[in-house]
Each structure stands twice: as C-alpha cells, then as structure tokens.
Amino acid sequence: MENIQTLNFIKHSPVPMASLDKDLRILANSGSFNRNYGITSGQTEGKSIEDLIPDIPGKLVDALKKSLAEERSEVNDGERFIREDGSSHWLKWNINPWSDADGDVGGVVLVLESLTSAQREIELLRMSQQVANVGGWEVDLINNRIHWSKITKDIHEVPEDFEPDLETGINFYKEGKDREKIIKLVNRGIEKGKSWDVELRIITAKGNEKWVRAKGQPELIKGKCVRIYGTFQDIDAQKRATEEHAIISERLEIATKAAQVGIWDYDIVNNKLVWDDNMYRLYG
Structure with missing residues (x-):
C-alpha cells in the first residue's frame, strides 16, 4: 500500500486525483475529484471507481487495467465521450502505477480532468466564427511559416491543402490601392509593432472579387517582431x-x-x- 505521506498529498491535491488499488478501488482522492464528478466527500474509500462514476468511459477502464498489467503510464490528452443519455463530456487523464514496499505494483494514481466546459467554449467560439465567416491567420517570422484556418482558406477559395507564404497572401489583394494598403500596413506592423483593422478587396483563387475585413496584431519580443496574427472576415455581402x-x-x-x-x-x-x-x- 502507498505510504501515508503520499495518500495525504493526494487528498489535499488541488487537481482531481485518486489512488486506486489493483481492483480499481479508491484508496484516497482529492476534494476536486469529488467535486468534478459529484461524489459525496468521505464516501469514496474502498469503493470501485466504476461504482462511483457510473458513466466512466470503457476506454478509461481499459487504460487503468493496461497500466496495471504492463506497469507503465497511460496518457490521454483529451477526448470526447458520449453518455448513455446522449450528452457528451470531454476527459483527459494521466495514469501512473505505484509500487508497494516490496517493489511490486500495488495500484495506480489517476489524474482525471474534465475538459467539458473548456471544450464547450471552444465549440461555441468555432460555431460563432463559422456563422460570422471569420477565419484566423498567423505568420511566424522566425521560422518563416504561415498558417491559415479553414475558414480563411474558404474565403480565398483555395483547397484545404493550400500552403500560403507571405508574398502569395498579399498578392490575393486586388492590385492597386488595396494591395498597396496591405503592404504598407504589414510593413508598419513588422517595423513598428502597429496593429491594423482594414476593409479591402481580394481576388480569390477562382477569380472572384470579395470585400474582406483584415485585422492584424504584431507580437514583439525585445523590440523585434517575431509573429503577426489576426482574423480574416468575408464582409462582401454586407x-x-x-x-x-x-x-x-x-x-x-x-x-x-x-x-x-x-x-x-x-x-x-x-x-x-x-x-x-x-x-x-x-x-x-
């Protein structure tokens, strides 16, 4: 069995953590573990995690058993699971075996975090961006790389595997005052760290003229611009x-x-x- 000091650490840990024996019974757990999964304080010790959390994903149970059998860590960086009632929840876990005084594996320590609220916010943001037709973009000036989000690529009417560079991105702006304007703004952003918010016209890969709203924000480290990022919105209809x-x-x-x-x-x-x-x- 784990020593008393370790069990006390788990009980007072600010993260949702629990120590389990080989039968997946809880030896000790933190208060945040109880709060996250609606468990009454003081009612966990000696009870199986499957009994305490009825909707525990089978994949997590398998990971716990695999960690015990193979005596190695099991990590999941975040995954969506569907409950029996049709609702969904996101979980992230880190499982590590612990050894008894004889050096034999006696159970595992489980850190089980709920990402549901954070993922819901991300999904709502993604939905609002899709409705507003707002994409994102980033220019890494250190590694000379550019990233366009899917919506940004859709606005430019390029395929999903399209790999832009800074010159190509600028050349989408309509030749003349629109292109001259964005070149001036980008250069000023790199040289002086000035952000921009401007409405200009682009010519898409399919030859269509569109009005867009481009916002850019430089990121400076020790006075040097290392990155520019921003949003890109199709405002043609408006x-x-x-x-x-x-x-x-x-x-x-x-x-x-x-x-x-x-x-x-x-x-x-x-x-x-x-x-x-x-x-x-x-x-x-």
Missing part, C-alpha cells in the same frame, strides 16, 4: 448591400431635386418638424 443602399439614396436625392419634391418629417412625441433642403427652397 459591403455590397451598403454600396447599393448608397447608390439608391443618391438616385432618390437626384430624383427629388429634379422633380422639386420636398421631404418632411414630423416628430409627434417631441412636436418637432424637420424639412430637407428642397422644402426650404420650395417655400423660401
């Missing part, structure tokens, strides 16, 4: 709708002037009358 509205408004203004039509608005609540310029011209 931009074109705004432009169309502006054109319609301009045409309406021209038409009302030509027809000598005045426009007025009366605010009943505030008892206020507002005239446009034509009304003043018509009535002096």
